[in-house]
Amino acid sequence: MIPLAVPNLAGRESEYLQECINSTYVSSVGPFVSRFEEMVAQAAGAKHAVATSAGTTALHVALLAVGVSRDDLVIAPSFTFVASVAAIAHCGASPWLFDIVEDGWTIDVAMVKSCLEAETARAEDGQLIHCPTGRRVAAILPVFTLGIPADMSALVRIAQQYRLPIIADAAAALGAVYKGQTSGNLGADFTVYSFNGNKTVTAGGGGVAVSNDEDRAKLLRHLSTTARVGSDYDHDMVGYNYRMTNLQAAIGCAQMENLEVFLTAKRRISDRYNKGLCTISGVSAFPTPNYAKSACWFSGVVLAGHSRHQLDDLRVRLRQRGIEARSFWKPSHHQSPYSNSPKTQMSVTERIWPHILTLPCSTSLSDADQRYIIDCVKLELADV
Numbered sequence: 001m002i003p004l005a006v007p008n009l010a011g012r013e014s015e016y017l018q019e020c021i022n023s024t025y026v027s028s029v030g031p032f033v034s035r036f037e038e039m040v041a042q043a044a045g046a047k048h049a050v051a052t053s054a055g056t057t058a059l060h061v062a063l064l065a066v067g068v069s070r071d072d073l074v075i076a077p078s079f080t081f082v083a084s085v086a087a088i089a090h091c092g093a094s095p096w097l098f099d100i101v102e103d104g105w106t107i108d109v110a111m112v113k114s115c116l117e118a119e120t121a122r123a124e125d126g127q128l129i130h131c132p133t134g135r136r137v138a139a140i141l142p143v144f145t146l147g148i149p150a151d152m153s154a155l156v157r158i159a160q161q162y163r164l165p166i167i168a169d170a171a172a173a174l175g176a177v178y179k180g181q182t183s184g185n186l187g188a189d190f191t192v193y194s195f196n197g198n199k200t201v202t203a204g205g206g207g208v209a210v211s212n213d214e215d216r217a218k219l220l221r222h223l224s225t226t227a228r229v230g231s232d233y234d235h236d237m238v239g240y241n242y243r244m245t246n247l248q249a250a251i252g253c254a255q256m257e258n259l260e261v262f263l264t265a266k267r268r269i270s271d272r273y274n275k276g277l278c279t280i281s282g283v284s285a286f287p288t289p290n291y292a293k294s295a296c297w298f299s300g301v302v303l304a305g306h307s308r309h310q311l312d313d314l315r316v317r318l319r320q321r322g323i324e325a326r327s328f329w330k331p332s333h334h335q336s337p338y339s340n341s342p343k344t345q346m347s348v349t350e351r352i353w354p355h356i357l358t359l360p361c362s363t364s365l366s367d368a369d370q371r372y373i374i375d376c377v378k379l380e381l382a383d384v
């Protein structure tokens with residue numbers, strides 16, 4: 001079976017893990033954690049980084065650190081992995097779900113602007129209120145879908161105008177470039193990366209939140225480490241045990257040493273699928289907006305003319321040929337916990353999401369295997 005996306009552990013992972021065991025630093029204190037934070041901060045182009053147990057937990061404490069609280073609304077795209085909206089719910093808040101743009105599958109920034117204009121008002125105490133629900137709008141959470149940054153310069157202007165903090169969910173976007181800038185330096189208050197097993201760079205599991213604001217980064221670290229003050233079991237806030245262990249960071253450090261190699265492999269795989277498949281009528285590539293260089297986390301194609309049923313059929317046939325292919329994120333407004341959240345019309349989201357087919361894209365995928373996949377997709381597409 002050619003899997004969809006598996007970790008590539010050909011670097012110094014086992015050597016570093018052995019170091020953890022020899023030194024007994026296997027838990028949440030240890031030299032690899034700080035080293036990993038420095039490596040991620042540098043790759044992201046940000047001043048400060050805090051490692052956490054997962055991308056989801058980093059998003060949660062990042063939202064808390066900018067003041068998101070119970071009953072607030074956080075602007076987010078509906079088309080995302082459920083962790084983005086779950087982190088909002090973990091704060092007791094709800095997402096205000098937005099459609100995406102065709103060119104990048106990221107939040108529709110023009111729609112954010114027009115909805116803020118049309119549907120919010122400033123209360124006497126200065127809070128921004130969403131008039132239809134009476135709830136406070138507390139933050140904006142763009143998602144860097146597939147490794148493509150949202151249109152951040154436009155979004156940052158709107159956020160400044162409305163005094164809203166931005167938490168960027170860049171879970172799979174380490175290595176992405178936006179208008180020549182690295183992804184952790186695009187004006188968000190926090191930018192969050194995931195190091196889950198299916199991401200380009202993994203730590204087994206884990207997350208990192210980066211920021212250029214030292215005080216905010218310190219607050220996030222405080223929240224993620226039980227909000228402890230001093231060493232006598234004093235805690236001044238409701239904190240969380242969201243620390244990354246030295247074991248995870250050891251793998252993460254070894255992986256980060258190969259970031260550029262991995263990114264090159266990911267981009268090449270994506271290129272080859274585009275060249276091999278997108279000449280077929282009805283088959284199109286994942287988006288590549290002019291303003292950004294995607295980190296190409298996932299590869300695949302969009303089959304606009306095929307129904308969801310046909311896509312299921314195609315996936316079964318590919319599986320029979322030893323190829324794992326999958327559908328992609330079901331939008332948040334179709335998930336029961338978020339089905340009552342306020343939302344915009346979703347025409348682009350609805351048009352795109354049922355037609356996405358993801359294909360194997362591990363950085364270790366061989367050229368021969370990829371040729372075989374392309375041939376099989378062509379063959380089966382003619383039949384479904």
Ligand SMILES: *Cc1c(COP(=O)(O)O)cnc(C)c1O
Binds near residue numbers: 055083143
């Ligand atoms: C992977 C992912 C997350 C969650 O990260 P975990 O480390 O698995 O908690 C959040 N958002 C997006 C867009 C992701 O792709």
